Structure formats: structure tokens, C-alpha cells
Amino acid sequence: MTAIPGFTGDANPYGGGDPYADYRTADFPFTQYANLADRRLGAGVIAANDEFFAQRENLLVPERAEFDPEHFGHKGKIMDGWETRRRRGASAEHPWPTAEDHDWALVRLGAPGVVRGIVVDTAHFRGNYPQAVSVEGTCVPGSPSPEELLGDDVKWTTLVPRTPVGGHAANGFPVAVEQRFTHLRVNQHPDGGIARLRVHGEVVPDPVWLDVLGTFDVVALENGGQVEDASDLFYSPATNTIQPGRSRKMDDGWETRRRRDRGHDWIRYRLAAQSRIRALEIDTAYLKGNSAGWASVSVRDGEDGEWREVLPRTRLQPDTNHRFVLPAPAVGTHARVDIFPDGGISRLRLFGSLTEDGARRLAARHQELGG
Numbered sequence: 001m002t003a004i005p006g007f008t009g010d011a012n013p014y015g016g017g018d019p020y021a022d023y024r025t026a027d028f029p030f031t032q033y034a035n036l037a038d039r040r041l042g043a044g045v046i047a048a049n050d051e052f053f054a055q056r057e058n059l060l061v062p063e064r065a066e067f068d069p070e071h072f073g074h075k076g077k078i079m080d081g082w083e084t085r086r087r088r089g090a091s092a093e094h095p096w097p098t099a100e101d102h103d104w105a106l107v108r109l110g111a112p113g114v115v116r117g118i119v120v121d122t123a124h125f126r127g128n129y130p131q132a133v134s135v136e137g138t139c140v141p142g143s144p145s146p147e148e149l150l151g152d153d154v155k156w157t158t159l160v161p162r163t164p165v166g167g168h169a170a171n172g173f174p175v176a177v178e179q180r181f182t183h184l185r186v187n188q189h190p191d192g193g194i195a196r197l198r199v200h201g202e203v204v205p206d207p208v209w210l211d212v213l214g215t216f217d218v219v220a221l222e223n224g225g226q227v228e229d230a231s232d233l234f235y236s237p238a239t240n241t242i243q244p245g246r247s248r249k250m251d252d253g254w255e256t257r258r259r260r261d262r263g264h265d266w267i268r269y270r271l272a273a274q275s276r277i278r279a280l281e282i283d284t285a286y287l288k289g290n291s292a293g294w295a296s297v298s299v300r301d302g303e304d305g306e307w308r309e310v311l312p313r314t315r316l317q318p319d320t321n322h323r324f325v326l327p328a329p330a331v332g333t334h335a336r337v338d339i340f341p342d343g344g345i346s347r348l349r350l351f352g353s354l355t356e357d358g359a360r361r362l363a364a365r366h367q368e369l370g371g
């Protein structure tokens with residue numbers, strides 16, 4: 001496990017200028033994985049015991065937290081995060097909260113999966129961040145209510161033990177728990193404010209659901225597809241190409257820097273499991289003056305399989321969803337899109353079904369991870 005810095009202590013009071021000038025952060029190795037708490041996947045903060053100063057839903061806003069030093073409301077300073085009231089002890093002799101006192105928020109992951117790392121971002125919470133945080137996970141099928149999740153029969157597993165954090169900092173925690181989770185409980189000890197929550201991990205889909213679907217997008221993030229590598233991430237992440245739905249603006253897709261050589265750009269994906277692909281879509285929505293000029297798609301079977309081109313280099317139009325029916329089904333575990341010479345695509349969709357071996361392996365992994 002790669003060691004990453006832990007931040008503690010207050011940040012200085014805001015002194016004017018760029019509020020991010022003194023923000024503490026680090027490169028977290030687990031951010032290569034998708035954010036399972038992404039609202040685009042359907043994640044939500046479904047309950048909290050207290051949100052007196054700032055609403056729990058701010059935790060999952062995709063943009064970074066903002067700060068306006070002049071913005072106050074009836075309850076106090078308007079903050080871009082989830083912030084609870086200050087806890088008090090039981091008496092004048094003991095006005096402090098107890099060691100057990102804490103606030104909690106329940107988070108439904110957008111897609112269930114294995115958590116590889118969590119970022120508890122206390123941006124702009126300089127003197128009112130939590131003294132410590134802890135994060136737990138559980139796997140409850142269906143659509144449980146907050147009351148059901150808080151029931152005594154629900155087993156919670158510690159992902160991040162109670163750990164001091166720093167104010168106005170990206171507090172990153174690697175997680176090494178090989179289990180599939182559907183919901184998290186984020187705890188502030190004893191109280192305070194968190195700006196954003198990011199939960200990086202690998203989607204582990206429900207094999208029964210995919211089996212019933214039959215034909216589906218086998219590279220879609222929500223179905224267990226993932227980006228393994230890409231040639232360029234200058235403007236936006238390659239994982240955008242396998243997010244749900246159509247992009248709604250240019251940076252909802254994948255855009256590379258302008259090349260000045262004779263090379264080209266690409267993305268390599270791992271599919272949900274071994275699949276038989278029958279059709280595909282390449283979408284260039286909102287990429288108009290910078291859409292990829294041409295694209296090809298290749299597939300390989302197994303980590304060491306040979307790449308086989310299933311869509312030859314084909315002209316693309318700007319801001320257009322292109323559909324292709326393959327002349328013959330293509331069986332594989334990985335796919336690659338090559339774009340020429342550069343620019344971007346907003347989505348790649350690979351429609352097909354799991355092979356018997358693919359379905360078997362997916363079900364076995366689902367079982368190994370707690371099912």
C-alpha cells in the first residue's frame with residue numbers, strides 16, 4: 001500500500017485572496033479508480049443526523065467546493081459542504097461532547113463495488129472541520145431506506161478507522177477491504193464540516209441483473225467496465241467515455257491536448273467480463289471543432305491476447321452519435337479505441353452479452369466479495 005500524507009490540525013483563518021492558496025492535498029494513487037459516489041452513477045447522501053449549517057448533499061457535488069467570505073445566512077456562515085452544529089456536553093461541569101458523540105451521513109454508492117480509497121475533503125473548513133472521521137461500509141441489496149440501514153441487523157465494516165484529519169485539506173485514505181459495498185456511513189467525531197467526499201473503487205455489478213438484461217453495454221462503468229489506461233488526460237478523464245447517458249457539455253466527454261507530432265490518442269478498457277460484442281456506438285456529442293477525425297476499435301481476449309480490429313479506421317462527424325453493427329460478433333475481455341490524430345469522443349458503447357465463461361467468472365467474483 002503506497003504511503004500517503006495524513007493532514008491534521010487547523011488551517012489558518014482565511015486571510016483574503018485565493019482561498020485555495022493554502023489548501024493541503026496530495027497525489028492519491030487510488031484516484032485512478034472511478035468515483036463510486038459520483039452523482040452521474042446515481043449516488044446520493046440519503047440521510048444525516050444533523051445538517052444545521054450546510055446540507056449533506058453538497059458532499060457529492062462534482063465540482064470543487066467554493067468559498068465566499070461575505071456569504072452569511074440566518075444560521076451563520078454559508079458553507080459549501082456538509083456541516084453540523086457544535087455539540088455540547090450535558091452540564092456546566094462537563095460542557096464538552098463525549099468521546100462517543102459523533103455525527104453521521106448515509107451515502108448510497110452510485111454503483112456497488114470494492115472501495116480502493118476515500119478522500120474526505122475539508123476544503124474551507126479551517127476551524128470547524130471534524131477532529132476525526134471514520135467511514136464504514138455495508139452491502140444491502142435493493143433500495144433500503146435510511147431507517148433500514150440504521151437497523152441493528154445491518155452489519156457495518158470499517159473502511160477508515162477513527163482518524164484525525166486536517167482543516168482545509170484533502171484527507172486521503174487507502175482502503176484494503178476485499179468486499180462489495182452498496183452504502184457507506186461517514187462519521188464526524190464529534191462534529192464539524194466536510195466539503196466533498198470521493199469514493200474511488202471498482203464497480204462489481206449484480207450478475208443476476210446483467211443476465212436478465214442479456215444484451216447491454218459491456219464497457220459501461222455501471223456494468224463493471226473500466227478504463228485501464230489512456231494516451232492523454234489533459235482536459236478530462238477517459239472514464240467519462242463510459243459514464244451513463246449522453247454528455248451534456250464538452251468536458252463531460254474525453255478531450256486530449258492538441259498533438260503536434262504524427263501520433264494519435266487512445267483509451268484501453270477492461271470489459272465487465274468476457275463478452276460477445278455485436279454493435280457499438282462512438283459519440284462525439286459537444287465535440288465540434290475538436291472531435292476526433294477518425295476512430296478504430298479493437299478487442300482482445302485475455303490479458304495477453306492479440307488485439308483484433310473490429311471497427312476499421314472510420315471517419316467521424318463532430319457532435320454526432322455514430323452507430324456500427326459488427327460484421328461478426330467479437331469475443332474479448334478488453335477493448336481499445338484509437339482516435340486520429342487527437343481531439344476527443346464523448347462516449348464509447350459496446351453492446352453485446354457475456355459469454356458463458358464471462359458470466360461464470362463474474363458470478364464467482366460477486367460471490368467472493370460478499371455477494
Ligand SMILES: NC(=O)NC(NC(N)=O)C(=O)[O-]
Nearest residue numbers: 053075076077078079086128
Ligand atoms: N464561522 C463559522 O463558520 N462558524 C460556524 N459555522 C458556520 N457555518 O457558521 C461554526 O460553529 O463552525
